[in-house]
Amino acid sequence: MFLKGCYALMEDLEETVRQARKAHRGELGTLAIGYTDFAISGALPRILDGFRRAYPEIDIELTYGSTRQQLDELMLRKIDVAFLTSPVTGADIETLPVQHDRFVAVLPQTHPLASQATVDIHSLADEPFIVGVMARWRHFRRHLDALCLKAGFAPQIVQEVHNTEGMFGLISANVGLTIHIECAANYMRQGVAIRPLEGISDNDVIVTEAAWRSTDMSPALTRFADYLRTDAAAPA
Template sequence: MRIDLRHLRAFEAVAEELHFRRAAERLNLAQPALSRTIQQLEDTVGEVLLLRSNRRVELTEAGRVFLAGSRTIFEQLANTVEQARKAGAGQIGQLRIGYTDFAVSGKLPSILDGFHRRHPEIKAELIFGSTQHQLEHLKEGAIEFAFITGPLSEPNIDSLEVQSDRFVAALSERHPLAGRSQIALSELAKEPFILGGMSHWSFYRRHLDALCIKAGFLPQVAQEAFNSEGIFGFVAANIGVTIHLETASNYNRKGVVLIPLQDVDTRISTLAAWINTDITPVQEKFIEYLRQYSAAAQLDVPPPVGS
């Protein structure tokens, strides 16, 4: 015979009351039925758990150990029920979130911090990837959210703008134009460019090429780098210049100056994207927070935090 919860509850009642009649009344059971349940439990355990006499009931040493273990089981069960309810309500769980250089140097840290304060039991696993790779991972179910470079037009994928950046020129502090307050993009036409490699920066490179063509040239690529840190390293070494986003100011790279482009009004968007089907409660909580964050940004008020 297996031990189930009714055996444990019956034993706990008798062990606490040390009286079969009172325990039976507490459980709303007939006393003979309670006695049989305790006997079944002892037969299964193979030990006497309770010493009975006409005048008193006592726990044996085996009974005391079994009572402590029973109480632990009930505590674990109560906790499991509570955790399941929280999971069903989207209060606990895990999110896999992809991100780009632009997102992590921009608004993503603020978004994650505010969301964690509101939902501390929802953990985030962060995965770096290009826009194209993130979209592939999103469709495969490898991540639930992607912070990517827009624009985006994909079936079954919803998105929300969380960041909008101007373009800036990044030059070595030793560059002849480094002291300028503004630069025309066309002034960089003959400069060697440091750019992110096409395998990870293709979305951004399309934006940049369009800007440069409008200014009358295509950038002459002297060196490619994997990420922003590498790009700024080569710029600091005065190997070339680059066009980046204003979020680059958060890198604070020594030896690099950022200068606004006087003739470029175009902005580039960072989007939070997700598959709009089979949304879990935890995902819904994050989407709700993203919408609140985006609305606050549009009103130019502090982002939401806390409950």
């Protein structure tokens, strides 16, 4: 009985050593990742799918949050990586652009402008806008306000919502319209029309970035950051 127990202990020890070596190489571990509406409807699903295939023994824990919330959680070490709306600043924060989106108009399908192939931003000056609440959409609201002001108007806000799903629901109910980004086309919603936005600069884009603490790199996080760099360098 003692001999059998010793064999079992040795097998457990060998397995523990193997697991520890995998963790040291960044092939085993856990990553806590935060994301925004834009990230989850854009590049993030593809990135996660590819990374999980490459490193199936690294567990991914996903948390939804606004850009500001994710930055706070990143500094408090509650998450390892944040996918958020640029620009991002902070001490010891490294960032990498993973997604570039142009602006689009999102309209009720019955709206007269929905019959056009594109929508000029100036034609939205007197329209009722549905936008995200400032507490969660602060970064994007700055981009939206700047875009509209450059076109000579301020959005006439009639309703604020917490997420894209609620925004599109109200648009399909003909409550108003909005300016969103092109990854919104990945939301399948009846009663909503998405059209490219004209009358703006080619440089008017929204960038989604991955951010992490450069001074707190675990082996698993190093693997993920390297994967992101390789993915970003690959041809579109």
